[in-house]
Amino acid sequence: MFLRNCWYVAAWSADIGRALRAETFLGENIVLYRQQDGSPVALENACPHRKLPLSEGNLKGDNVECGYHGLTFDCSGACIDSPTQRGMTPRRAVVKSYPVVDRYRLLWIWMGDPALADPDKILPVENYDDASWGLTDGGVMDIDCHYLWVCDNLLDPSHVAWVHVTSFAGAGTDEEPLNVEKTDRGVIVSRWIENKPPSPYYAKLVAFEGDCDRLQHYEMCLPAIALNKSIYTPVGTGGYDKAPVEETFINISYNFMTPIDADRTRYFWFQHRNSDPDNAEVSTFMNDGARMAFLEDKDVLEKVHLGMKHAKTPHIDLGLDAGAKQFRRVLERAIKAEANDHDVALTQV
Structure with missing residues (x-):
């Protein structure tokens, strides 16, 4: 139904800031936000514990804290804190991370294999500059x-x-x-x-x-x-x-x-x-x-x-x-x- 190894527009760049924003693209639930340096982030919008949307949680610095039990994920999707059992973070406590790029006033997201996400494959807008x-x-x-x-x-x-x-x-x-x-x-x-x-x-x-x-x-x-x-x-x-x-x-x-x-x-x-x-x-x-x-x-x-x-x-x-x-x-x-x-x-x- 969908071609995944390609760039889609996720949002106007100006519409994504420090607030956690829940979106759905190609049937996948995603949370968008920006790090403190302005870099965009896109993560699977579901904590691996009980699938509460991470968008219902809190942004702590550049990381997302789940609003259920505090599992915290960095921009790569890795769990960096599990407050209820520190030192015993489950190996499967990870969420999918999606490549995202700002270009032409738009935020682009790659929905397929991250290893294939080449920004040069974004459709060029001739004479844009x-x-x-x-x-x-x-x-x-x-x-x-x-x-x-x-x-x-x-x-x-x-x-x-x-x-x-x-x-x-x-x-x-x-x-x-x-x-x-x-x-x-x-x-x-x-x-x-x-x-x-x-x-x-x-x-x-x-x-x-x-x-x-x-x-x-x-x-x-x-x-x-x-x-x-x-x-x-x-x-x-x-x-x-x-x-x-x-x-x-x-x-x-x-x-x-x-x-x-x-x-x-x-x-x-x-x-x-x-x-x-x-x-x-x-x-x-x-x-x-x-x-x-x-x-x-x-x-x-x-x-x-x-x-x-x-x-x-x-x-x-x-x-x-x-x-x-x-x-x-x-x-x-x-x-x-x-x-x-x-x-x-x-x-x-």
């Missing part, structure tokens, strides 16, 4: 649906015309065919739409007048990260083989889906644009528009989840589902390969 690019504040919301329904949605440009009438003012469909491309990190669904008016939402953001060429680039990367790139450029300057011109407007919406369990998804996002880096009004407009759109998605996807989970008749696929089906196949193969590697490792122990 380029001062000429503007960032939105971003956001987070929980959606009561399986994370793959969110992934499907983010590989489907067509739904905008029906779901996002308020936020993006529709304009999601076009007769131009979609290109589906498999990459080394996932799937891209894209198309250039030439010599047409800009969509109503982006018409307020581009710096040129009149019609445009525009790119819809919907990319899904393992394990569940979407890059929705919108490029708006004067007529005649767009195309897969053409470099941006001075007037070209580029916006990339980064979307990070972290499964809570089989029925819930935590959804993080922010936008990154190649203009107006210090324009708070533009950033607020884009952030508000994105949040409104994602709330519209949430309403639909929660009902899709229930409908598909409790379906009484077979469902069908449409041509627009090609990218989503391709990504699911890529993910399924990665999950199976991970499971096979795990089984081989066990036989070698």
